[in-house]
Amino acid sequence: METISDTLIHALQSRYATKRFDPSFSISQENLHLLKESIRLAPSAFGLQLWKVFLIRTPEFRKKMTEAAHNQPQFMEASELFLFCRPEKITEDLIDQFVTSVSKIRNQPKSTLVAYRQMLSGLIHNIESSEQGTWMEKQIYIALGSLLQSAALLQLDACPIEGFNHNAVDSFLGLPEKGYRSVVACAMGKRSPEDAYASAAKVRYSEEVVFGIL
Ligand SMILES: Cc1cc2nc3c(=O)[nH]c(=O)nc-3n(C[C@H](O)[C@H](O)[C@H](O)COP(=O)(O)O)c2cc1C
Known part of the structure; x- marks a missing residue:
């Protein structure tokens, strides 16, 4: 019987940044729900969850994203395309x-949370406004990591994609009007048998190189 360790190591080793997806494959509703949960339940600083994830399904948007990303085929072929976005800025409303x-x-009257709210607001104001975007983006990458890990465990294939023209994508998706900016995309589905990258050996530094003890 496969142990949890076997399942985990197999998932980590068999996942790879998929370049070609099988366009005929659709992620099941059950798995889509689990993938969404792995984003929704991801940790974030102070638990603020300053993110919005759009599922890009409109073929016209997928086509335009492909063009804005040096024609990477994942945008058209993947079953689902997650686009992680962050708010333009951190507002008091958020x-x-x-x-x-x-x-x-938590069933706590808002009146008992006044000091907590002030503390949060103070901590956020301490972050330079020019740094707030980077701060939100760091947390989005944690949610992306959680999504990638879950996909691998569900035996789905994925490709994180940062290599696209963000301004162009934001503009045709109307993100500025919604108050968001795109950060990173993740194409998800099943690998195509034609994807040569599936059999490429993983290039990773050894444990000795990656880890040290102080
Ligand atoms: C933040 C991030 C952005 C990436 N952007 C792209 C991308 O635009 N296109 C692409 O094909 N792969 C992209 N990748 C995949 C990496 O190239 C890939 O993960 C890396 O080469 C290691 O290979 P592996 O994931 O197949 O083990 C990205 C990965 C990360 C984590």
């Missing part, structure tokens, strides 16, 4: 939205 959720979910 902090309020979070504190309201804490109040509802």
